[in-house]
Amino acid sequence: MKRICVVTATRAEYGLLKPLMSKIKIERDFTLQILATGAHLSPEFGLTYKHIEDDGFTIDSKIEMLLSADTDPGIVKSMGLGMIGYADAFTLLKPNAIIILGDRYEMLAVAAAASIFKIPIIHLHGGEKTEGAYDDAIRHAITKLSQLHFTSTEEYRNRVIQMGEDPDRVFNVGAIGLDNIINQQVLSKQDLERDLGVTFKKYNYQITFHPETLAEKSSKEQFEELLTAIKQQKDSLFIFTKANADSDGRIINFMIDEYVKNNPDHAIAFASLGSVKFLSLLKCCDAIVGNSSSGIIEAPSLGIQTINIGDRQKGRVQASSVVNCESSSSAIIQAFDQVKQYKKENVSLTNPYGSGNTAEKIYCLLKEKLNQRFEAKAFYDKL
Template sequence: MKVLGNRKRIAVLTTGRQDYGVLRSTVHSMHNDPELDMRLWVGGMHLKERFGKSRDLIHSEGIPIAQELDFLGEPPNPIEDSSRAMTMVGNVLVSESPDALLLVGDRSETLAAGMAATLATVPIIHLHGGEETEGAIDNAMRHALTKLSHLHLVSHPSYGKRVEQMGEDPENVVVVGAPGLDNRFRDDLPSVNELEDFLGLRLDDPVVLVTVHPTTLGLKDPVSEVMAVSDAMDKVEATYVVTLPNSDAGGAAIRDYWINWSKDRKNVSLKEVLGAGRYWSLLNYTKVMLGNSSSGMLEGPSAGANVINVGDRQFGRLRNSRIRDVGVNSAEITKLLEEAIQKDWLLEGEMRDWDFDERLVSQRIIEAIGKWNIDATLRKKFHSI
């Protein structure tokens, strides 16, 4: 084991806003833990002006950035970008020689980093394994990362069972919860006045937060979902905050559509990046989340918002009673949006599947890493059920 004294050197890779909000509390906890030498590697969308250059937000929080990995091309190309990511991550794995690499989720560049770590014989800690998104290619990459990983920190017992179904050692599957929910307990969130200044509009009730990402499996036209959503928005009076999509295939078409559609609409604020702080502050004033983002499965319900999940991108994820699924149909979305603004869906049924408890998940993650025998897990054995 390559350690500094008795400290474990853990590299943490973040590739954009989509995973830093999940990782933030863990990164801060690891940075402040005397038994860990946390090395933060920042790359991909974080470094691009087009995607809001969220690297600057990380820097403003006082967390040292050990490496900046500029592997995202212009325009983004998943095959070429992943190839560059694998090479760049491989190089810093050799130069920094961490004891383990912590990865979250399911993006192509994250899988590329996992491949690099496998070839460099660096154990992998994987967050949010075992989850399902049937409408996205992310699904295959998430499960592939599970098979490359050595310590599985999952968000729910059902997901842990799925990881074990893939032959992983139950001793190395730990249910820690969803670390992104730690943002609920921050005491540094922007005020409503600061939010309104940033967004450029008043947050008059009802506030609807909209995010539509490309559905990378099944749906041929990436704009069809966003057209159905925007048509419903035109019919239902509300204050709309729209966050632009990620760099997945089809994202550019959705981005261009929103930019053109939002012109001259005074009740719409269009933003590239909110940052975890503004995002969670905004959730406190949000009545409805609309779209197909994974944050609608977790963050939205935990903050008390009703969630309208459009299409099948998130099929397979656990849900609670604040979430309603709807097809890519403008009339159905409109009807559900009107209902979501008027009612509190949680009152219509008990919580199911998710129990949003009050303990910081980042502390469970630190505890699991502290107990983990890294050397004993590098050679993996398939565990049959």
């Protein structure tokens, strides 16, 4: 029986991994292990490990790593604390493989530790580009530490192979986040209004803005531009979900709290909504605004617009529903106008990240590939 350890550090990451975790949990040949770390264990970010437990999963290891500082030294020290904890967890759990998703610094520390323990790494969402954040380099580093790759488009699969990975270990399965959209029953507009304590207006927007960690303009300056643009939108409701635990994330969250306090008539904020409420909200909104990958990957499958601000997602494959703009108030205001016009045109959307069923594809490949021995990797030189 193979022990498969799924590692998760954030609310968004868990929401994506949940369908795959559910399949592994019921497989007789697998034992699901869960390692929760990072923002999951922080009261400031909503203690979202409780969402995992509320969904019926058992967390096998909780690794505290997050410092209260969101400075660059604080992030690096958090990574160091994480690696100490991961060493203890891997010694105890002895997983046969670990599953990690994406490009966050918590996962780089996990991948480095697992490599020293000679634990095969299964990586989701490799090969993508996000040129406005240091996550881009982290994602590619994790690719080189991993033995099995599940990408979300064929272009990304080719990029992983271009990085010297064996094509026989790289599979285009689509974006796993689309499984929730297809399989999860969302709340009605009325139930969502009751649960969130809001009354929807003529226009409704979900706002998620994370630090753009490689930008010359500070996170504070960028977010001020967004708030300036928001103030110009009439008859609109803005539902903020707070920034993640990246460098300067707390600055954004402080500004959100101040804005909501001063504008309770058209703004509300949440540290975390959970998968069901988040998808329900997206379905009720006119657009998702900010720089979250949800606006690039999940939103098109719900038929809603995205206002993608700045360069944090620059380089990712995009649907026609994504409106890109600079992080200036004038450009963001223009994007709001464009979104309203697009809604009137009611253009049908095609999502380049597939149509779902990704967890099932990964699950079937895991059953096949984990029965094979992972030899030491050789660099694949494409002729």
